[in-house]
Amino acid sequence: MQVTKNQSKALENYLKFKMLFLKEEYKKRLKKVQNSMREKNIELLISQDTNNMNYLTGYDAWSFYYSQCVIVHVDAEEPLCFVRAQDAGGAYIKTYLKDENIIIYDEKYIHVWPVHPYDRLIEIIKEKKWDKLNIGVEMDSHYYTAFCHEKLLKGLPNAKVLDSERLVNWTRLIKSDDKIKLMKIASEITQIGMKTAMDVINPGVRQCDAVGEIQKSLFYGTSKYGGEYSSIATLLPTGKGTSASHLTATQDKFIDGEATIIELAGVYKRYHVPIARTILLGKAEQKKIDAMNATNEALDSGILAIKPGNTADEVAQEFWKVLDKYNIKKKSRTGYSIGIGYPPDWGEHTLNISKGDKTVLLPNITFHMIAVMQFGDWGVEASESIRVTEGGCEALCSFSRDLYIKD
Numbered sequence: 001m002q003v004t005k006n007q008s009k010a011l012e013n014y015l016k017f018k019m020l021f022l023k024e025e026y027k028k029r030l031k032k033v034q035n036s037m038r039e040k041n042i043e044l045l046i047s048q049d050t051n052n053m054n055y056l057t058g059y060d061a062w063s064f065y066y067s068q069c070v071i072v073h074v075d076a077e078e079p080l081c082f083v084r085a086q087d088a089g090g091a092y093i094k095t096y097l098k099d100e101n102i103i104i105y106d107e108k109y110i111h112v113w114p115v116h117p118y119d120r121l122i123e124i125i126k127e128k129k130w131d132k133l134n135i136g137v138e139m140d141s142h143y144y145t146a147f148c149h150e151k152l153l154k155g156l157p158n159a160k161v162l163d164s165e166r167l168v169n170w171t172r173l174i175k176s177d178d179k180i181k182l183m184k185i186a187s188e189i190t191q192i193g194m195k196t197a198m199d200v201i202n203p204g205v206r207q208c209d210a211v212g213e214i215q216k217s218l219f220y221g222t223s224k225y226g227g228e229y230s231s232i233a234t235l236l237p238t239g240k241g242t243s244a245s246h247l248t249a250t251q252d253k254f255i256d257g258e259a260t261i262i263e264l265a266g267v268y269k270r271y272h273v274p275i276a277r278t279i280l281l282g283k284a285e286q287k288k289i290d291a292m293n294a295t296n297e298a299l300d301s302g303i304l305a306i307k308p309g310n311t312a313d314e315v316a317q318e319f320w321k322v323l324d325k326y327n328i329k330k331k332s333r334t335g336y337s338i339g340i341g342y343p344p345d346w347g348e349h350t351l352n353i354s355k356g357d358k359t360v361l362l363p364n365i366t367f368h369m370i371a372v373m374q375f376g377d378w379g380v381e382a383s384e385s386i387r388v389t390e391g392g393c394e395a396l397c398s399f400s401r402d403l404y405i406k407d
Helices: 005-010 012-018 023-039 050-057 085-094 117-127 146-155 167-171 177-200 207-220 239-243 286-304 312-325
Strands: 044-047 069-073 080-084 102-105 134-137 160-163 259-268 271-281 335-342 345-352 366-375 378-388 393-395 404-406
Touching: 023 050, 023 069, 023 167, 044 050, 044 167, 050 069, 050 167, 050 335, 069 117, 080 085, 080 117, 085 102, 102 117, 117 146, 134 146, 146 160, 167 345, 177 207, 177 259, 177 271, 177 378, 207 259, 239 259, 239 366, 239 378, 259 378, 271 366, 286 312, 286 366, 286 378, 312 335, 345 366
Parallel strands: 044 134, 080 102, 134 160, 271 404
Antiparallel strands: 044 069, 069 080, 259 271, 271 335, 271 378, 335 345, 335 366, 366 378, 378 393
C-alpha cells in the first residue's frame, strides 16, 4: 500500500526521533558528493548501490532486489529517491527527504520484459530536462545491471553516460566520530557472536545447529543494543573446506581433529565489524600451530605500520615481509575498507590492503585486515577490524587471535 502525503506528514515528528543522523549530516554528505561530481565533470549521478543510497538519504529496506536508486543533481538541495511503489512507505519513514523528492514507479514495470523500471526513470530525467547532461552511473555496483545500462544508453541518446568510479564509495571512506561509535557498538556484538561460536562448535554438533546459535547471539546483541542481519552469512569452512574461505554451514557434523574457520560480523544500524578466527577440535597438528603463529605475526607487523600518512601499500609490505620470512605464499589482498553493509558483502570497494595500493591512510578510515592462509587442502585464518587513529590505529575488537584448541 502506498503511503499518502497526509500519512507521511503524520509521521514527521516520529521521524525526528527515528532518523539515525540529523538532516544536517545528510546535507554535508550530499555536498561532499556534489564536490566530487564537479571534479569528475558529472552533472547527474544515478546511485544504485544500496550502501550509497543509505549513506545519502538514510533509506534502509530489503528492497534492493528490484531497481531502485538515488539521483543526485550537482546543484540540487536534495537528492531524489527512486523506489518501487510498494516500498514508498519505507522511503517516507527512513529518509530525510521531502515528499516530492521520493519518486515511485508502478508495478507495471516489474518483471514484464522488455518493460523495466528504468523506462520510468528515463521519463523523469526527460521531464526535468536532464537528458543532455553528463550522467554518472555505478558500473560495478552489484544491482546496476546490464539491462539498466542498456536502457539509459538507448533512452537518453543525447546524454553522456559514464562510470562514476565509485565516487560515493570513496566519499564514505573516512568515518565521522558518530559512525565510529556505531561501529564500536557493532564490535561488542561481534565478540558475543565469536564467543558463542567457540562455545558451540564441538565434535558431533551439526554445523547448521552451531550457526543457528551464532546467528541468535548476533541478533540478540547486548542488553542495550540489538543486532541486525549481516550482509554476508556467517562463514564456517571446516576440515578440507578451510582451504576455501567462503563456505557456509551444512548439516554435516564437526569432526574431532579438524579445524574450522569462523568469519562473522556484528551489525548495528547497518555498520559492520567483521572478524575471523580459527578453532581446532582435538589434538593440534604442529603445522597448523606454526601457520597460525606466522599468520598472527604477519598481522601484527602490518598493524604496526597503520598510521596516518602511511599508505595501504606500506601496511601490505610489512605484512608480506613476515610471510616471506617463513616462505609462505599468499596472492590475495589482506584487507579492505568497511562501514555500511548490505548484501551481498560488507566491503566498501575502495581501499585495499595490498601491494601497490597507494591510498593514504587518514584518521577514522576503517578496514578489515584479514589473513586468509591456504595450504593445499587445509588453511587457517585470522583478522581484525581496524580504525586509523590520530597517532596510529586501534583494533575494534579484543578477542584473542590465537588458534583456539578444544581437546
